[in-house]
Amino acid sequence: MTFADRSVLVTGANRGIGQALVEEALRRGAKRVYAGTRPPLAHPDERVTPLTLDVTDAAQIQAAVESVASLDVLINNAGVGLYADLSDRAALEQHLAVNLFGSYDTTQAFLPLLTRSRGTIVNVLSLAALAPVPLDPTYSISKAAAFSLTQSLRAALAGRGVAVHAVLSGPVDTDMGPRIDIPKASVESVALAILDAVENGDEEIFPDPLSASMAEGWRDSASKALERQMAAFVQAEPISS
Ligand SMILES: NC(=O)c1ccc[n+]([C@@H]2O[C@H](COP(=O)([O-])OP(=O)(O)OC[C@H]3O[C@@H](n4cnc5c(N)ncnc54)[C@H](OP(=O)(O)O)[C@@H]3O)[C@@H](O)[C@H]2O)c1
Secondary structure, three states: OOOOOOOEEOOOOHHHHHHHHHHHHHHHHOOOEEEEEOOOOOOOOOOOOEEEOOOHHHHHHHHHHOOOOOOEEEEEEEEEEOOOOOOHHHHHHHHHHHHHHHHHHHHHHHHHHHHHHHOEEEOOOOOHHOOOHHHHHHHHHHHHHHHHHHHHHHHHHHHOOOOEEEEOOOOOOOOOOOOOOOEEOHHHHHHHHHHHHHHHHOOOEOOOOOHHHHHHHHHHHHHHHHHHHHHHHHHHOOOOO
């Protein structure tokens, strides 16, 4: 898989990692990049089509689907990180609304286009999906749930030729990035590593120095082995997505 001549949709495309993913897809020769944003967006490259897309708004998702003719790659990047206490139920609901259900609803809506193109889904998650970040537990819960969603989609869609990737990023230098003094990767380096890994077919993507140190251990882990074992059951007994 390469990004050249592909049509790509990135959610949360106006800043941070999403903005860098748009630029990296353009650099690789994407023929069309749909930039999903809440505020209006203007972009100098004519290959960019702005889409008004709050991923928690069913009507906006439906309107976006209707304005996209064909789609090869959906990148569910939009996310929130509220740094809330575990006792804060409203924060948990907000994290789930964007980080889990936002990706879920966007994916379900674009699935007919993605199955038609035998396309690719990239869910931008976090290392917090694997082990909770004590400073942001409700965020971590939402990312762990979104990781399970990603694995479930991968198993369900394999038979239809749709590849599903999980980005398990460490700290990145954005508005959302950790508010403590630790090294953070640049958005440009992370976007480049994500698209390299998608082109390489990596199911889990570790795009920054901190997460990259875990990549090999993850691929040989008991969790990954179990996912492959479970997937074999699905191939024997297909489930609907
Ligand atoms: N930064 C890190 O250290 C880090 C590490 C691991 C994973 N991640 C993940 O990377 C992804 C991008 O985060 P970032 O670091 O680039 O953060 P960011 O700079 O805060 O950007 C977040 C993006 O998500 C958008 N967004 C939020 N809620 C939305 C909604 N309901 N509908 C549509 N768009 C929405 C924002 O749009 P507005 O401008 O309209 O708010 C913004 O474009 C997130 O999924 C995050 O969890 C980040």
